Amino acid sequence: MSENVLPFPRRLPARRPIAPSAVIGMLIFVVTELMLYAGFISAFTITKAAYNTWPPIGQPRLPAGETLVNSLALLGSGVALFFAGRAFRREPQSAKRPMLLALLLGAYFVGFQGVEWMRLLGQGLTFTSSNHGAFFYLIIGSHALHASVAVLALSYGYFRLVRGKLTQGAFLATQVFWYFVVCVWPFLYVRVYL
């Protein structure tokens, strides 16, 4: 007769969440946003294919070169936020500088887009001037809206961090949203500007 002795009462391991709720909610939101952009790009590709020349005759060409510089600023802000995340895990207060850099680069991106839009409106590219204008303002405009909201979220996060009240969940959720804004941009740039 064999006998096994188990400690009693045996404690069951407590369930732990796989990630903070803010992060999971943000990830689900990002997946739905990806579908929105997939729909935009699909519709744009089909409409563009029906034209022999693009942009349509009489419509200005988009400033691809200048926007490339702006794109580098956006990518740079993504890199800065990555380093901010690493610093936050070590010591939250040490994330202040890279987070501020990410915020400033993001704000520069949004500001530059505003300047670019003013110039294009002056050249006659409006929402109703052609399919070119309609898709440009719809796709790039919705991205600019997301970037603006992300800059606001980063600002909020930065001020919470300065006061020492930024939680890890809130930081990670902001990081996920900003990465989405940064990562979707190269696809939009290649499809719309080039």
Add this chain to the structure above:
Amino acid sequence: MPRIKPLLQSGALVFGVLGVWLVPALARACPMCFSGNGTNQSAFLWGSVMLMLVPTVAIGSLLYWAYSRAKAIDAEATQDAARSDASAAPQAVSSGGSPTLRVVSAPQE
């Protein structure tokens, strides 16, 4: 007497499928395809591929990430529990025997 309506419905379905299969140009001649030229058809094709792939990859990645995170956390929790059991056992012996559950297997005949 055979029922006519189901037969007609099945026949129409078979002829419809055969028609699309044998004469694909008819299926392409939809009013949404603008001109039906090669560039346009290619745009429709890649647009459809993208619209199918993006949700599949995005949701698949999200689920895979959740699964692997849950697995890693479970493994970590099991290790923690084993470690705390191992540290509790010598204390139980030294304190003169804390309550233990004796599992006695049935005698084999």
